[in-house]
Amino acid sequence: MKKGVVYFLFFILACTIGPKPITYGESTCHFCSMTIVDKQHAAQLVTSKGKVFNFDALECMLNHINNIEEEKIGLLLTNTYHQPEVLTEVQTCTFLISYGIPSPMGEFLTAFQHLEDAKKAQEKHQGDLFTWDELRERFKRKDKVTHHVHHKH
Secondary structure, three states: OOOHHHHHHHHHHHOOOOOOOOOOOOEEEOOOOOOOOOOOOOOOEOOOOEEEEEEEHHHHHHHHOOOHHHHHHEEEEEEEOOOOEEEHHHHOOOOOOOOOOOOOOOOEEEEEHHHHHHHHHHHHHHHHHEEEHHHHHHHHHHHHHHHHHHHHO
């Protein structure tokens, strides 16, 4: 009986969805295949089944999730400007698009854990602030524009 309980607990723990540490300098981006080195801009998707996908930049994750079904998404996480290497749920972050803070894929997109920090960065670097939902909508529109352009060629 004890052996069965141990196996059951192992199964439950193995099936728990959650973030996994990114190995900077070794892990590659699921979307663009670049090596993930920037500790302030990396992102991670954990599927509803617990599979982990790493991204070198938030914009890569945003582009990837435009092409998958919502119900497959378990967690969406990002590094933040003031807490490099720490993965934070995207819904709790504020995002700044500013030419004053470069990101790996050229979208100049940075996440901030606290709204006050995002506003201070905006004062210093200019740019526009977004919630997660606003950012998702922006990238959905961008994807449609890009997709439409590809069909014209």
